[in-house]
């Protein structure tokens with residue numbers, strides 16, 4: 624295999640593209656699409672988003688110290704792209720994309736009703752890294768759509784048709800290739816595999 628060596632860059636793909644909501648009153652609610660996000664700690668549950676300071680959302684999140692990460696689905700892919708192209712300085716993205724702001728349980732920033740999972744976050748630290756500033760945040764609450772719960776109280780995120788973002792393209796995730804630990808799981812009695 625021959626490898627080409629590129630200059631340093633961001634090539635960790637696929638990744639989530641999430642809709643981050645912010646604002647503390649209906650007049651200043653905004654939505655921004657974010658790909659630079661992820662989990663940084665399980666307990667306490669912590670996450671981050673990295674924002675360019677020129678984003679309209681930057682000032683709102685810096686001032687309020689709060690945001691919500693709303694997971695995206697195939698039904699939300701157009702809104703995901705739109706909220707990553709248009710600025711809240713010029714348009715009301717909730718109205719344009721017909722998305723429903725709903726109250727969060729712990730913070731003033733709104734949830735997106737149409738998203739299956741909404742993660743309420745409180746900013747702990749802003750790290751000024753360079754092009755992007757990283758907002759390290761504590762998760763205060765997670766809201767899940769009960770339509771994806773089964774009668775054994777198991778949540779089926781896959782049933783919401785989640786999407787991911789890879790090198791400039793949005794993709795659906797149709798096929799499971801195995802569950803956590805499948806590579807070492809013991810075969811069931813009577814199974815031919």
Ligand SMILES: Cc1cc2nc3c(=O)[nH]c(=O)nc-3n(C[C@H](O)[C@H](O)[C@H](O)COP(=O)(O)O)c2cc1C
Pocket residue numbers: 640653654655656657658659660673674675677678679680681703704706707708709710711712755788
């Ligand atoms: C798929 C995708 C991912 C993006 N990820 C980020 C990101 O991680 N950080 C960022 O600052 N901007 C990101 N952007 C750009 C912002 O979403 C975009 O500039 C948006 O219009 C800013 O909105 P605002 O001015 O209302 O805050 C992304 C855009 C797209 C389409």
